Amino acid sequence: MKALLIYPIFPPTFWSYEKILELVNRKVLLPPLGLVTVAGILPQEWEFKLVDRNIRAVTEDEWAWADVVIMSAMIVQKDDLINQIKEAKKRNKLVAVGGPYPTSVPHELEEAGADFFILDEGEITLPMFVEAIERGDTAGVFRTTEKPDVTVTPIPRFDLLELDAYDSMSVQFSRGCPFQCEFCDIIVLYGRKPRTKTPEQLLKELDCLYELGWRRSVFMVDDNFIGNKRNVKLLLKALKEWQQEHQYPFRFNTEASVDLADDPELMELMVDCYFDAVFLGIETPDEESLAMTKKFQNTRSSLTEAVDKIIRTGLRPMAGFIIGFDGEEKGAGDRIVRFAEQVGIPTTTFAMLQALPNTALWHRLEKEGRLNTGKYGNINQTTLMNFVPTRPVEDIANEYVDAFWRLYDPHAYLDRAYRCFLKLGAPKAHPPAKLPSLVDLKALGIVLWRQGIKRDTRWKFWHHLFSIIKNNPGVWEHYLTLCAHNEHFLEYREIVKNDINAQLEEYLSNYRSPDEVMSDGEAMVA
Known part of the structure; x- marks a missing residue:
């Protein structure tokens, strides 16, 4: 069989980082780990070609070559997935x-013309698909309620990737999360019992990347890297030795629950292995909202103190925030901004709450008759919420746009990054020094020109940079990278503002009376 693997286009999102990638002459932040894992599970006597449409289009020769076309997608990739099926x-x-996406709502893809639905986790359902192909079947749905043992998952076919196009590489150690957040679909897709690979298994994946010549950052895509703390510590102890032996070829970052701060040994091991950043699902500083959405792990101790501990250990925090929880009081957006400023979290992904298919939130809202899965049901930072909230949609949308705009004001962002990096623990890993590439030097020059000369941030930029070099010299390169990140956010906040305001104007026109629209629509437009 000749299998053509296609990864659909991501629309511009918080994580697409187009402006940053342009600076370093790369196309995409992360590769399609799911598809290269699929290629590793399928029979190796098959032939494979992979096209990431975020890099380039499929050629006619590739279409003609294929016996079967295999696609994987998240909800945000829905539109291009449907187009590629057609x-x-x-x-x-x-x-x-x-x-x-297909696993959550397979019925949405039936009309597009897909023949085979390989749902749930591929270690179990891909062999079912292969058997069907070998029988000569031309259609089928393959599902399982069983959760596979990921210690049998083969090494992903990283060799299929156009490595030079990616800024970071992806690997996965675990699947599942022990918590019960109402809005999260991870526990629906992968369960609440975290399953992990063996340390030896993951190190073989890193060996593969190393042999392919990869020498940039690696993202552990686990939705909660520390879900099984015992096993992750075993991995980190082995990874520490591997990194030392290979002279630290990879920087790592990942996602973790905020209770990471309760385990100093775990944080120290991560820093020893050259982890330098971690994404934290904080969601909101409002304890009532956290309790409402069953995110109890964020209410057990001070969020401010937890984030401070993580920073001082040497892990730069990235934080997820959400607005629009049931029972939320007015001013939630302002409270999120104040929290991020107080703690010093430079990068804060921020969105209005969305009910993801088949989550506990989805089922509750469906039972209450509050779901709106039509036009505004796509999952992105630029879409209105897909349900009727407990306070006016326009209040939530206006607070969201205002907070997003303020978080990524160039002055506020530089100040927040500066406060974070002044106290950020210095890295313990010391890879061999190497000369910067011409691409890196060009990117540095552009950042210095835009933020240090052209814009009115010039005095602040130079003051903060020299202060970091003087007071915390071990992190100045990392700090400059974060300065570059705001090139993306400056543009993306415009997209958020324009898209949300346009949708809100349409929403108010369609769902409220003309008198109501005239009374407060003016404030929305402003």
């Missing part, structure tokens, strides 16, 4: 789909 069917190709 393109494949125009050419009379067998089409198989899988991944988080």
Whole structure:
């Protein structure tokens, strides 16, 4: 079999980082780990070609070559996934789909023409698909309620990737999360019992990347890297030795629950292994909202103190925030901004609450008759919430746009990053010094020109940079990278503002009376 693997386009999102990637001459932040894992599970006597449409389009020669087309997607990739299914069917190709979006709502892809639905986790359902292909079947749905043992998952086919196009590489150690957050679909897709690979297994994946010549950052894509603390510590002890032996070729970052701060040994091991950043699902500083959404792990101790501990250990925090929880009081956006400023979290992904398919939140809102899964049901930072909230949508939307705008004001962002990096623990890993590439020097020059000369941030930029070099010299390069990140956010906050205001104007026109729209629509437009 000749299998053409296609990864659909991501629209611009908080994580797409287009402006940053332009600076370093790369196309995409992260590769399609799911598809290269699929290629590792399928029979190795098959032939494979992979096209990441975030890098380039599928060629006619590739369409003609394929016996079967296999696609995987998240909800945010829905539109291009449907378009690519239709393109494949125009050419009379067998089409198989899988991944988080098809698994959550497979009925949405039936009309597009997909033939095979390889749902849930591929270690179990991909062999079912292979058996069907070998029988000569031309359609089928393959599902399982069983959670596979990921210690049998083969090394992903990283060799299929156009490595030079990516800024970071992805690996996965665990699946699942022990917590019960009402809005989260991870526990629906992968369960609440974290399953991990063996340390030896993950190190073989790193060996593969190393042999392919990869020498940049690696993202542990686990939705909660520390879900199984015992096993992750075993991994980190082995990884520490591997990094030392290979002279620290990779920097790591990952996602973790905020209770990471309760385990100093775990944080120290991460820093020893050259982890330098961690994404934390903080969601909101409002304890009532955290309790409402069953995110109890964030209410057991001070969030401010927890984030401070993580920073001082040497892990730069990235934080997720959400607005629009049931029972939320007015001013939630302002409280989120004040919290991020107080603690010093430079990068804060921020969105209005969305009910993801099949989550506990989805089922509760469906039972209450509050779901709106139509036009505004896409999952992104630029879409209105897909349900009727307990306070006016326009209040939430206005607070959201205002908070996003303030968080990524160039002065506020520089100040927040500066406060974070003044207290950020210095890295313990010391890779061999190397000369910067011409691409890196060009990117540095652009950042220095824009933020240190052209914009009115010039005095603040130079003051903060020299102060970091003087007071915390071990982190100045990392700090400059964070300065560069705001090139993306400056543009993205415009997208957020324009898209949300346009949707809100349409929402108010369609769902409220003309008198109501006239009374407060003016404030929304402003």
